[in-house]
Amino acid sequence: MNFGPLIFLAAFFGLTCSWFGFVLTPQFQIGRLEQTNTVPSGTLYPVNRPGLARQGLGIYRANGCAYCHSQQVVQTGTVCDVVLTDAGTNQEPLLVALRKLRPSLSEAEDKDLITGLPKTVRQGLAKDEAQAMVKTLIASGAKASVWIVPVGPDLSRGWGIRRTVAEDFLFDYPVMLGSQRVGPDLANVGVRLADPNWHLSHLYAPRSQVKDSTMPPYRFLFEKRRIEHARSPDALLLPSELAPEPGYEIVTKEEATALVAYLLSLRANEPLFSAPVSVASAAPATTDTNAAPGAVNSATNAPPVK
Amino acid sequence: MSAELTQPTTDTDQPMESKRPVPVWLLVLLFLLLYWAMVYFDLHGAWFNERVYAPYHSFDEVVAFQPPSGDADFIQKGRLLYSANCAVCHMEGGTGNPANGCPNLAGSEWVSAPGPGRIIRIVSKGATGPIEVNGKVWTTGTMLAIGDQMPGDENQKAENIAAIISYIRKTFGNNASLVTPEQVAAVRVEIKIKTTYYSPEELKAAPDK
Numbered sequence A: 001m002n003f004g005p006l007i008f009l010a011a012f013f014g015l016t017c018s019w020f021g022f023v024l025t026p027q028f029q030i031g032r033l034e035q036t037n038t039v040p041s042g043t044l045y046p047v048n049r050p051g052l053a054r055q056g057l058g059i060y061r062a063n064g065c066a067y068c069h070s071q072q073v074v075q076t077g078t079v080c081d082v083v084l085t086d087a088g089t090n091q092e093p094l095l096v097a098l099r100k101l102r103p104s105l106s107e108a109e110d111k112d113l114i115t116g117l118p119k120t121v122r123q124g125l126a127k128d129e130a131q132a133m134v135k136t137l138i139a140s141g142a143k144a145s146v147w148i149v150p151v152g153p154d155l156s157r158g159w160g161i162r163r164t165v166a167e168d169f170l171f172d173y174p175v176m177l178g179s180q181r182v183g184p185d186l187a188n189v190g191v192r193l194a195d196p197n198w199h200l201s202h203l204y205a206p207r208s209q210v211k212d213s214t215m216p217p218y219r220f221l222f223e224k225r226r227i228e229h230a231r232s233p234d235a236l237l238l239p240s241e242l243a244p245e246p247g248y249e250i251v252t253k254e255e256a257t258a259l260v261a262y263l264l265s266l267r268a269n270e271p272l273f274s275a276p277v278s279v280a281s282a283a284p285a286t287t288d289t290n291a292a293p294g295a296v297n298s299a300t301n302a303p304p305v306k
Numbered sequence B: 001m002s003a004e005l006t007q008p009t010t011d012t013d014q015p016m017e018s019k020r021p022v023p024v025w026l027l028v029l030l031f032l033l034l035y036w037a038m039v040y041f042d043l044h045g046a047w048f049n050e051r052v053y054a055p056y057h058s059f060d061e062v063v064a065f066q067p068p069s070g071d072a073d074f075i076q077k078g079r080l081l082y083s084a085n086c087a088v089c090h091m092e093g094g095t096g097n098p099a100n101g102c103p104n105l106a107g108s109e110w111v112s113a114p115g116p117g118r119i120i121r122i123v124s125k126g127a128t129g130p131i132e133v134n135g136k137v138w139t140t141g142t143m144l145a146i147g148d149q150m151p152g153d154e155n156q157k158a159e160n161i162a163a164i165i166s167y168i169r170k171t172f173g174n175n176a177s178l179v180t181p182e183q184v185a186a187v188r189v190e191i192k193i194k195t196t197y198y199s200p201e202e203l204k205a206a207p208d209k
Helices: A004-030 A051-062 A091-101 A107-113 A127-139 A196-204 A254-264 B024-044 B059-064 B071-085 B117-125 B154-170 B181-190 B200-205
Strands: A077-086 A119-125 A143-151 A222-226 A248-252 B131-133 B136-138
Touching: A051 A254, A077 A127, A091 A107, A091 A119, A091 A127, A119 A127, A119 A143, A127 A143, A196 A254, A248 A254, B071 B154, B117 B154, B117 B181, B117 B200, B154 B181
Parallel strands: none
Antiparallel strands: A077 A119, A077 A143, A222 A248, B131 B136
8 A cells, every 4th residue: 555645644744733833833933023111111122232232243154153142031930029118207117017017026127127128028938918018118108119030040040130032132143042051041141241341351261260160262352462662452351371472462352352342232131121120210301312231230220129 | 606695685675664643542531722822822822911010910900900090190280281281381390481471370260170071171172361360460471282282092081181180270379179081081072072262252152060
């Protein structure tokens, strides 16, 4: 009996199902993504990367950075914190309410808690629980709010404040998602490590910045030059054991400059509708419309934990 | 000739696999898998909504986790909307522009009135002069129905208008109360059928609450 047509049909069916599942459905789902607005401040996100950073994407790709670095932050859940923002005028009822919410604290600690606001009163709650506590605090005359905090192993490593979503890569082609993490995730590296000189030294000699780094040095992105008249302002400031012999200096090639510009433009941390997160309320009005995207840094803006 | 070859051979003599029905356990397993897939999709699929990512399971859950917006965020939103919709005529600083007859918002009694009823009407439906602002009469300008022309449904319009009005009531040296989307929505219900621009007389007749 000739099974040829049956095998052909089975293979055709299998490939068609894959095509529908992996090509057509995602195309319908996120194929027409547009710029979105941050929530709640409403600024446009994302903005296109600067030209130099877009060139840097090519360098990132050419040097295979994506083989060891991912750009996708995973979030496993969302919890709520209760943040006290204003103690109000009459503090007695507030102290009573706080004693109920934080039975483990002494009276003196409670008094300490309501100075230097805003402060986080309770952490890691479910949404309903946090809302009930905020209601209790507001009823006692204070001002408090629910603080949305994404959680997950990646986030506790300090790799960002929220998961990455498709919008983060809207202007990237190709998208450098990466699949392995020999090195740390880079979706937020521009926020974590905002110093271009750090990145240049790290590319030239990774272990000069990170002690146990397994990253290979990318010295071909730099060039050793004889100092003609004066030191170049772009020359790397290296420790003595890495510095070239006297009369020479290490300067960056265009590739290194572009790559660092790209790394600094990786700032997937704006609060979006699809990835809600609380950040300190919108910065005071500025006229600088060319400001780098995602100038909000949770590490410095989040209220201190008590 | 050997004995075997003398035997007549036909197709029917060759060994054939007999037809056997698909085992019942396999069918049961298939349907169980299908059922599990349905349940899994129901719990995690969110109907392919592109705005729902893990760890969220449904659109409602994403909505529930939106951070509450403080006053500062609301005013910031108003600032962006003002820049996009109003600043062309009223200027970024709210100074107004005599060249096209747009009155100032800075220090304007229409903007900073104790009740926002009239400014909500102006922003929603537009206004046409001559209108007196701070003792100066502006004759030539006409303001279009910016609020009605905003994109989005009625709720979004009310929220955007409230953000703009809150912004102009708090900046340019003005310091009046914030306006909530509910206040705007309530006024907009009353003036739903109006199709013309407001005149100062009509505005003064309107309740300033």
